[in-house]
Amino acid sequence: MILYQDRFMERDELHIDVEDRGYQFGDGVYEVIRIYNGVPFLMTEHLERLERSAKAIKMSLPYSLHELDLKLKELVSNNQLIDGIIYLQITRGVAPRIHQFPQGIEPVLTAYVRELPRPLAQMANGGKAILVEDIRWLRCDIKSLNLLPNVLAKQEAVEAKAIEAIQHRNGTITEGSASNVFIVKKGTIYTHPANHYILNGITRQFVFQLAGELGLPIAEKAYTKEELLTADEIFFTSTTAEVSPIVTVDDQIIGNGKPGPVTIQLQKIYDRYVADLSLEKH
Numbered sequence: 001m002i003l004y005q006d007r008f009m010e011r012d013e014l015h016i017d018v019e020d021r022g023y024q025f026g027d028g029v030y031e032v033i034r035i036y037n038g039v040p041f042l043m044t045e046h047l048e049r050l051e052r053s054a055k056a057i058k059m060s061l062p063y064s065l066h067e068l069d070l071k072l073k074e075l076v077s078n079n080q081l082i083d084g085i086i087y088l089q090i091t092r093g094v095a096p097r098i099h100q101f102p103q104g105i106e107p108v109l110t111a112y113v114r115e116l117p118r119p120l121a122q123m124a125n126g127g128k129a130i131l132v133e134d135i136r137w138l139r140c141d142i143k144s145l146n147l148l149p150n151v152l153a154k155q156e157a158v159e160a161k162a163i164e165a166i167q168h169r170n171g172t173i174t175e176g177s178a179s180n181v182f183i184v185k186k187g188t189i190y191t192h193p194a195n196h197y198i199l200n201g202i203t204r205q206f207v208f209q210l211a212g213e214l215g216l217p218i219a220e221k222a223y224t225k226e227e228l229l230t231a232d233e234i235f236f237t238s239t240t241a242e243v244s245p246i247v248t249v250d251d252q253i254i255g256n257g258k259p260g261p262v263t264i265q266l267q268k269i270y271d272r273y274v275a276d277l278s279l280e281k282h
């Protein structure tokens with residue numbers, strides 16, 4: 001069962017118009033929210049970011065965050081989802097194709113769930129990343145539907161047998177194709193500041209909280225390709241990847257080629273939050 005506006009229906013009953021602006025222009029915003037043991041993780045943070053993304057493209061949400069929260073929880077329980085994700089998107093709506101905002105149209109909301117196990121092997125062993133040029137626009141802080149550069153970057157990674165593409169702008173690391181990237185150098189964690197060049201990941205913000213709880217130094221400071229390649233540890237974060245280590249970049253081995261101690265500490269405390277969340281339900 002999927003959610004269309006505020007109604008539940010079967011997926012094959014849904015009609016998306018050929019002139020939906022999300023379909024034609026990528027004119028809309030989205031979120032991916034993790035479900036652990038039937039419970040949404042960091043839902044409020046995701047919904048607040050959705051509201052900010054919508055505002056940034058001059059669109060207002062068709063429902064309050066409270067209404068959305070309730071509907072999405074209903075979507076999860078209707079589908080008896082245990083471990084997976086909610087994908088939620090809102091487009092500007094349907095109108096004869098013109099570039100500027102059409103007058104008097106309503107946003108179109110769709111959401112569905114998908115089962116998705118935690119990437120345990122990737123988190124335990126890490127993987128390879130490749131470096132690619134960041135060819136995106138200058139409002140990467142907006143979680144918009146326009147993901148073609150991200151798609152191209154990830155495809156390049158997959159063709160190189162890598163798990164993520166790490167993007168750089170003129171030699172400064174920004175973020176992954178669908179993740180935020182962190183390095184550890186002499187015990188301090190560094191990641192690109194949350195400005196227009198990156199998406200301020202919900203998992204990224206959670207890692208700041210976790211590092212604080214662990215007493216690990218963490219700084220929002222941009223770093224270069226060279227600093228990445230000579231880092232002691234590299235990891236990337238996202239709703240689906242959680243905290244995943246990178247042990248090779250292009251053909252350069254990072255640290256001793258294994259997930260590092262800071263990465264492992266963060267993974268362990270993350271795990272505790274996931275376990276506590278599962279208890280919450282009972």
Ligand code: PDD
Nearest residue numbers: 032177178179180199201202203238239
């Ligand atoms: N992507 N940066 C980019 C470009 C992303 O697409 C994502 C997430 C992140 C991490 O954000 P968060 O921690 O809030 O998931 C950073 C989602 C998962 C996706 O498009 O599938």
